[in-house]
Amino acid sequence: MWKKEEGQDAPPTADSASRQAAPRMTSGTGPATIGPSISIRGDVTGSEDLLIQGRIDGSVDLGSHSVAVGSDGRVNANISGRVITIEGHVEGDLAAQEQIVLRGTARVLGDIKAPRVVLEDGATFRGLVDMGALGAQSEKGKAASDAAESGSAAEPSKGGTAQSDDKSDTGVNGKTDAKVGAKADAKSDSTTAKVSATATSSPTNGPSTPSAGSTSAKGKGAPGTAGQARA
Amino acid sequence: MSWLERIRSGAPRGSIGEDPQQSAPAIVQRASPGLAALFRGVKPDGSHSFLDFGPASNSHLNLYGPFAHQIRFAGLVPTLPRGDDWTAALRALPPNPEYPYDVVLTWDVLDRLDPRARPGLIQRLVELVAPGARLYAVIDSSGATVRAPVRTTLVGLDRVSEQVVGPPEAAQPALLPAPVERLLHPFTIMHAFTLRSGLREYVAAKT
Numbered sequence: 001m002w003k004k005e006e007g008q009d010a011p012p013t014a015d016s017a018s019r020q021a022a023p024r025m026t027s028g029t030g031p032a033t034i035g036p037s038i039s040i041r042g043d044v045t046g047s048e049d050l051l052i053q054g055r056i057d058g059s060v061d062l063g064s065h066s067v068a069v070g071s072d073g074r075v076n077a078n079i080s081g082r083v084i085t086i087e088g089h090v091e092g093d094l095a096a097q098e099q100i101v102l103r104g105t106a107r108v109l110g111d112i113k114a115p116r117v118v119l120e121d122g123a124t125f126r127g128l129v130d131m132g133a134l135g136a137q138s139e140k141g142k143a144a145s146d147a148a149e150s151g152s153a154a155e156p157s158k159g160g161t162a163q164s165d166d167k168s169d170t171g172v173n174g175k176t177d178a179k180v181g182a183k184a185d186a187k188s189d190s191t192t193a194k195v196s197a198t199a200t201s202s203p204t205n206g207p208s209t210p211s212a213g214s215t216s217a218k219g220k221g222a223p224g225t226a227g228q229a230r231a
Numbered sequence: 232m233s234w235l236e237r238i239r240s241g242a243p244r245g246s247i248g249e250d251p252q253q254s255a256p257a258i259v260q261r262a263s264p265g266l267a268a269l270f271r272g273v274k275p276d277g278s279h280s281f282l283d284f285g286p287a288s289n290s291h292l293n294l295y296g297p298f299a300h301q302i303r304f305a306g307l308v309p310t311l312p313r314g315d316d317w318t319a320a321l322r323a324l325p326p327n328p329e330y331p332y333d334v335v336l337t338w339d340v341l342d343r344l345d346p347r348a349r350p351g352l353i354q355r356l357v358e359l360v361a362p363g364a365r366l367y368a369v370i371d372s373s374g375a376t377v378r379a380p381v382r383t384t385l386v387g388l389d390r391v392s393e394q395v396v397g398p399p400e401a402a403q404p405a406l407l408p409a410p411v412e413r414l415l416h417p418f419t420i421m422h423a424f425t426l427r428s429g430l431r432e433y434v435a436a437k438t
Contacts, residue, residue: 117292118289119287119288119289119292120289121288121289123287124286124287124306125286125287125304125306126286126287126304126305126306127303127304128301128302128303128325128327129287129292129301129302129303129304130300130301131277131292131296131299131300131301131302132300132301
């Protein structure tokens with residue numbers, strides 16, 4: 001998933017499912033990325049996979065798509081998605097339809113809910129694990145997990161045209177308000193690149209790339225503070 | 232002195248005995264009849280709610296999996312909060328009204344806790360657990376005056392590994408069986424095992 005290769009349309013194997021869980025940054029391909037210098041306060045939603053290397057305060061809801069918090073990621077938000085992989089710091093609840101993986105560098109404070117949970121050595125987690133699908137519904141959950149491992153899990157939609165939405169407006173305070181996200185990758189899985197969050201951007205030291213397909217970030221809270229993204 | 236005794240006392244490698252072959256390994260495994268008794272009494276139907284005072288680990292998750300619907304890792308050991316921090320941490324343990332905890336693993340918390348704080352722990356557990364809940368606790372009755380904090384990890388339903396994770400600290404006075412029984416009330420001791428190393432494992436149930 002994260003590293004899209006030629007002929008990847010074949011059904012995923014257990015091994016490939018395992019690889020999908022890993023946040024692997026590759027140049028030019030892969031999931032939408034919130035770069036290390038990006039800070040978002042608000043709700044992030046979308047219909048493609050997302051790698052978070054920056055900071056998010058609010059919520060992250062990727063529906064049936066995967067979310068990865070990279071080792072530089074700092075998330076103070078509830079996260080939901082199909083597969084959630086954490087390498088960085090998260091304070092909030094995690095809910096995954098298939099699997100949650102806490103890598104060795106992960107620090108998570110919150111409750112997690114998924115049919116399958118993996119805690120790698122070194123991962124720090126404090127909270128509640130709801131293993132409903134492995135517990136009370138064990139056989140059903142196991143069957144679902146086995147099916148996922150054997151490759152019957154649905155692949156995220158592919159194809160389509162990535163579109164960029166790099167609008168920017170001048171803010172009243174002289175800063176630049178930019179529509180976040182929009183450095184869409186031509187090889188991205190996404191069908192659209194529609195980003196609705198308002199970002200307050202300032203000069204950055206590098207090409208920080210909140211590259212997003214159809215990922216959107218909506219601000220919430222008090223007017224005027226909504227959807228701020230600082231680059 | 233056995234490897235286990237030495238590792239629990241935090242003795243440095245080679246400090247006891249001259250035979251380098253007897254140097255304490257970093258991680259020691261031991262049998263745990265107490266845990267075996269605990270899990271024997273829990274039906275592996277995936278309906279239970281676990282409260283583990285230790286840190287989260289994948290092995291615990293996998294071993295609890297067949298039994299548990301929900302597992303809370305409190306992360307209060309091996310680095311035990313002290314004083315007000317302990318009180319706050321205990322208060323912060325959230326109740327689980329939908330699935331009250333019915334299996335609680337306190338590891339060596341009771342043993343290391345300030346004696347004045349021990350009744351508060353039991354009182355808090357009484358508030359959090361379901362009727363009939365089972366409690367597992369470890370008490371060091373070896374009489375050691377110093378003890379290093381040890382991270383205990385389940386490697387099986389009847390076996391654990393122990394690893395020293397900090398410098399030795401002054402041990403609390405040894406808890407004898409009768410005071411333990413009084414302390415645990417309204418939990419009733421169902422099983423108690425004394426190991427060669429001086430550890431005592433208790434399995435109690437809330438009446």
